Amino acid sequence: MIAASCLTLAAVHLLVWLKDRSAKANGIFAITALSTAAVAWFELALMRADTPELYETLHRWGHLAAAVFIFGLIGFTWTFLQAGRRWLGWVIVGLRLVILSLNFSPWNASFNWKSIERLETIQFLGESVSMPVGIHSTWSSLGDVTIIMLLVFVIDATASVLRRESTRTERKRAVVVGLGMIACVVIAGGSSILMHSLSAPITYLISAGFMMVVLAMGYELSNDLVKASQLTRDLQESERRNDLAAKAANLGLWMWDVNKDVIWATNSARQLYGLTGSAPGSLERFLQVVHPDDVLSVRQAIERALSDGGDFEADYRIVTSAPQEKWVHAQGQVEFDGHGTPVLLRGVSIDVTEKRESRLQLGRLQQEIVHVSRVSLMGELSASLAHELNQPLTAIMANTQAAQRFIANNQVDLDEFREILKDIVSDTTRASDVIRNVHTLVKKGEREMSPLHLNEVVAQVVQFLHCDIVGRNITLNLDLAKNLPSITGDRTQIQQVLINLLLNAFDAVGANPVPQRQVSLVTVGENEAVYIRVQDTGLGIEPEHLESLFQPFFTTKVSGMGMGLTVSRSIVEAHGGRLWAENLPGSGARLSLTLPVASR
Numbered sequence: 001m002i003a004a005s006c007l008t009l010a011a012v013h014l015l016v017w018l019k020d021r022s023a024k025a026n027g028i029f030a031i032t033a034l035s036t037a038a039v040a041w042f043e044l045a046l047m048r049a050d051t052p053e054l055y056e057t058l059h060r061w062g063h064l065a066a067a068v069f070i071f072g073l074i075g076f077t078w079t080f081l082q083a084g085r086r087w088l089g090w091v092i093v094g095l096r097l098v099i100l101s102l103n104f105s106p107w108n109a110s111f112n113w114k115s116i117e118r119l120e121t122i123q124f125l126g127e128s129v130s131m132p133v134g135i136h137s138t139w140s141s142l143g144d145v146t147i148i149m150l151l152v153f154v155i156d157a158t159a160s161v162l163r164r165e166s167t168r169t170e171r172k173r174a175v176v177v178g179l180g181m182i183a184c185v186v187i188a189g190g191s192s193i194l195m196h197s198l199s200a201p202i203t204y205l206i207s208a209g210f211m212m213v214v215l216a217m218g219y220e221l222s223n224d225l226v227k228a229s230q231l232t233r234d235l236q237e238s239e240r241r242n243d244l245a246a247k248a249a250n251l252g253l254w255m256w257d258v259n260k261d262v263i264w265a266t267n268s269a270r271q272l273y274g275l276t277g278s279a280p281g282s283l284e285r286f287l288q289v290v291h292p293d294d295v296l297s298v299r300q301a302i303e304r305a306l307s308d309g310g311d312f313e314a315d316y317r318i319v320t321s322a323p324q325e326k327w328v329h330a331q332g333q334v335e336f337d338g339h340g341t342p343v344l345l346r347g348v349s350i351d352v353t354e355k356r357e358s359r360l361q362l363g364r365l366q367q368e369i370v371h372v373s374r375v376s377l378m379g380e381l382s383a384s385l386a387h388e389l390n391q392p393l394t395a396i397m398a399n400t401q402a403a404q405r406f407i408a409n410n411q412v413d414l415d416e417f418r419e420i421l422k423d424i425v426s427d428t429t430r431a432s433d434v435i436r437n438v439h440t441l442v443k444k445g446e447r448e449m450s451p452l453h454l455n456e457v458v459a460q461v462v463q464f465l466h467c468d469i470v471g472r473n474i475t476l477n478l479d480l481a482k483n484l485p486s487i488t489g490d491r492t493q494i495q496q497v498l499i500n501l502l503l504n505a506f507d508a509v510g511a512n513p514v515p516q517r518q519v520s521l522v523t524v525g526e527n528e529a530v531y532i533r534v535q536d537t538g539l540g541i542e543p544e545h546l547e548s549l550f551q552p553f554f555t556t557k558v559s560g561m562g563m564g565l566t567v568s569r570s571i572v573e574a575h576g577g578r579l580w581a582e583n584l585p586g587s588g589a590r591l592s593l594t595l596p597v598a599s600r
Helices: 002-019 024-047 052-080 086-103 140-163 168-196 206-248 267-273 283-287 292-308 353-380 382-408 414-442 454-464 466-471 491-509 564-574
Strands: 113-124 127-136 251-257 262-265 311-318 326-336 342-351 450-452 475-480 487-489 518-526 529-536 578-583 589-596
Touching: 002 024, 002 206, 024 052, 024 127, 024 206, 052 086, 052 113, 052 127, 052 140, 052 168, 052 206, 086 140, 140 168, 168 206, 251 267, 262 267, 262 283, 267 326, 267 342, 283 292, 292 311, 292 326, 292 342, 326 353, 382 414, 450 454, 450 491, 454 466, 454 475, 454 491, 454 518, 454 529, 466 491, 487 491, 487 589, 491 518, 491 529, 491 564, 491 589, 564 578, 564 589
Parallel strands: 475 518
Antiparallel strands: 113 127, 251 262, 251 342, 311 326, 326 342, 450 487, 518 529, 529 589, 578 589
């Protein structure tokens, strides 16, 4: 009965271990239960032995099964209870190996018997069983020592679990398994001591003690199996809920086993990537649906996450049976084992095609607004531009008429003609520059990012506004920092921002007496950034309007559109900078912007 019970339990837990090699406690328990079944079979065979020679042979091999049981008991304590002193366990293992070597030595009948002279028959539980009569070995006390040490090992392991910060479940299993082990050692060791040391008329019944601990161990492991089964059902239910939530949010969940190269994905993820069937995929199978131009970037993102231990994040296109390409945003996190080796990459994917198209459309609309604002700005500058163009055109006309008079009067002076032509070329170049600047400012196109020196951009803007400055009797003070680091930006858009800020400053001081129409423009390089500050000596800004200035269609001008500062802030933020307004002590206001230097 003992052997049959242990074999049944061993078969169940051996199957668990074969299915999941990480379940070491189940594998060790299977070995322990098999050794208990072997001990029970040897005991039954010893009871029915009819010759001293057969008894000696069975007794020797029974010691091997008992040693395996003790080894399993120690291993189970280490793995399942996570307790037990290592050195004490290894000392017990070493002593049992010494006992096995003495057990199979040629000068002893077995470890416990120097010689067995005869067999006697005694009554045991209503049956006639064999009992040996002979000379006991002098080494028998060594076996008693190992039994005592095993008892100390088990008690200490149980106490250590109770002492440490453990859960209620851990303490309960320590008590159950510990009591089973103590009962095992007491019953098995006691019967052995009674028979070998006290020569009591009993037969071997060590397997009964072994059975006690097997039942205790099996009970706790069975609880784990029940919990695992419940956990499986809970996980399945959780997976269904997660799949429903992911489907509602258009999310696809996936997990990549790095070592096995197996990718598990929810139904939503499979539909997103156009994968058919339910079989797990591989990394190469996944990369087949990625757009060829994006495969390299996806590989690099995966390798970077695996090597650096950071998060995985990538945007890429996938090619499915649908006529339109899909844009997918994927992000995940790498999990590592105890040795720091990547084992899993868990993540989520979402279809961002519509979002990306909306973002591109928004960018196009923003460009349209910037263009409209620029054209509106040119309307405000039209008078100044007309004056700016009128000067070189008038000069060209005067020089041309002078040349015609010289020809009509036959007074051709080549040196004078050269000077006239030189002036015409110079005035034509000036007019061309004005027209080119106007064309650049109002042209419609995508942002062209290039290295810029802000002081040069400021100089161009000041030249562009020259007539406006002179016509309004504005004093523009420039304080441009030397060796100012360059930035990366769109020259035309930065010019538009500076023109907006300067024209607003000119308007702010327009009502002042001429000597007080002061506007300052300062450039400074600080902390990996470039600052531009435009300040005036006007009345300042109402405190409640400081932030409203940048809202669309808010203006304090009678004829203003309320888009200049809104567009300016949008341009500055698109360049990675910031634009803000503040009042100066006394009177006046200052608008400041900061832009990152090119190295950033």
